[in-house]
Amino acid sequence: MKALVLSGGKGTRLRPLTHTGAKQLVPVANKPILWYGIESIVAAGITDIGIIINPETGAEIQAKTGNGERFGANLTYILQAEPAGLAHAVKVAQPFLQDSPFVMYLGDNLIQDGLESFLQQFHDNGSDALIMLKSVANPTAFGVAKVSAEGQVMELIEKPQIPPSNLALVGVYVFAATIHEAIAQILPSARGELEITDAIQTLIEAGKRVDARQLSGWWLDTGKKDDLLEANRIILDDCSATAIKGDIDDQSQILGRVSIGTGSRILNCTIRGPVVIGQDCHLENCFIGPYSSIADRVKLVEADLEHSVVLADAQVVGVHQRIVDSLIGQRVHIREAPRRPKALRFMLGDDSQVELTP
Template identity: 75%
Template sequence: MKALILSGGKGTRLRPLTYTGAKQLVPVANKPILWYGIEDIVAAGITDIGIIISPETGKEVQTKTGNGEQFGANITYILQEQPAGLAHAVKVAQPFLGDSPFIMYLGDNIIQSELATFLNTFKKQQLDALIMLRRVANPSAFGVAKIDENGRVLQLIEKPKDPPSNLALVGIYFFANTIHDAIANIQPSARGELEITDAIQKLIDREQKVEACTLEGWWLDTGKKDDLLEANRIILDTQITPSIQGEVDDKSQIIGRVQIGPGTKVVNSSIRGPVIIGNDCYLENCFIGPYSSIADGVTLIEADLEHSVILQKATIAGIHQRIVDSVIGQRAQLGVAPRRPKAIRFMIGDDCQIELA
């Protein structure tokens, strides 16, 4: 069994952050989104992993993620020259996949459930495809499944204007090698892409064995700012344990589940968890509220924030109004002039410099 993780694409929904980096490397609780998928796959016992990369961000993905040793895996990088669809990515990866069954995992997705449960179902029933479904409020934004009263998959439709159900396809699929022939016999969609939903539909039309499982736990597709913040909230809520390795002075107050990395210095500040703060940060005269993630090398002086994600080496100084629901890019610099609004929200890309007047 092999795995194929998709880490290409242009990340248009997370711009401006993704003008300068891969969306799959944007951190959730100070860990790249992509790494959660790798860890889940390895936990299911699959260690031979191919990662689809793009020309624009592939080098960054390779540099940060490495050869897989840190995860207990062997990673092969596969270049997809153009974002021509999920089925096209499988086509490009066919030399790596060979005749092996495989799991396909979209690199900006995170699920609560363990993959091993679904993998066992896939193997035990000797399926051609196993898809995962989740009930959503806005099915037209996803691939959608139409099923009968017995739960059998009848039809898959990509981003339908009039959805036949509210069952969205989660970005995780299990395939036998029969998917390759199905992909070879589909045409590009109206979007000009080879859709994986069309390939699975081909299997269904051929009466091959396609089954679905409905997720009961959470599913996070982190393609937009609010989705990213929600993923950050859930991970902090469920996975953070208290650990203070940095230096906290006696004027500071730490409440709840807070992680502070080595080399970080906290001066006259209040931190209310769940919060994660990386290595080599400096915080002075700050309030850091719940559901905040602060990456390595960040400087915060007289800052007040909560429910936000601050990326590496950003600087926020002198902003006394609370920053909420914000994503601040790497090396961004925020300062403030004397007149101040009551509350502010940001989504700021890497290397920006902003002053509020």
């Protein structure tokens, strides 16, 4: 079995951050979102993985993620020249996939469940497709499945006004090679894309076996700022552990689960976990509150930060009011003028510079 990870989206919902970088490389708990999916695939025993990239961010993804050695996998990068839909991505990847069954994993999704039991169900049932579903409170915002009592998919409806269920499609699928024939039969949708839901519906109408399975754990789509912050919170809650590799002076206080990378210096700070701090950071006279992730080479001086994600090489200096619920891009500089509001909220793209004035 092979895998196909889609990492070609432009990340319009995370702009301005994604004007200068790939959304799949934005870190959650200091690890690129894309890597969580690759690790999950490898944990399920699949090591031959294709990565769909686009012309704008593909080189960055390839440089950061490498050839797969770090994951124990072999990565093949596949260029999708235009954003023409998920089914189009599969079509572009057909020379790589050939006749192999495969997992398709959207690179900005995170799921808690392992893939092993899903793959076992796919093999045991001899499915042509297996889709993953999660009950949601607002099914009109998603692709929704109508499922029989036996767990077979009867119909897929994209953003229905009257949903037949509250079961939304998660961005992880398993397909047999029959999906290629189905994709060859569909036409672009109203938005000009080849939709994977149309291809799956074609399988259903052809009498092929399309099964469904509900996730038992969480599912996170990290396409927007608040979703990404929530993903950061959940990952830190589930996965973080205390690991102090940097230097901490006697005036600092570390509470709860806190990870501090090699070469980082903590001077007169209070850090209340769960928090992860990368390598070669400098924190001085700071309070770092729970659910914060601070990437490598960040400088924080006289800063009060909570429930936020700070990307590499950013600086926050002399900001004496609390920064909360913020996503701060690479190389951003924030400094404060004399008069200050009570609270600050930011979403700043890479290379931004902010000066707060009265």
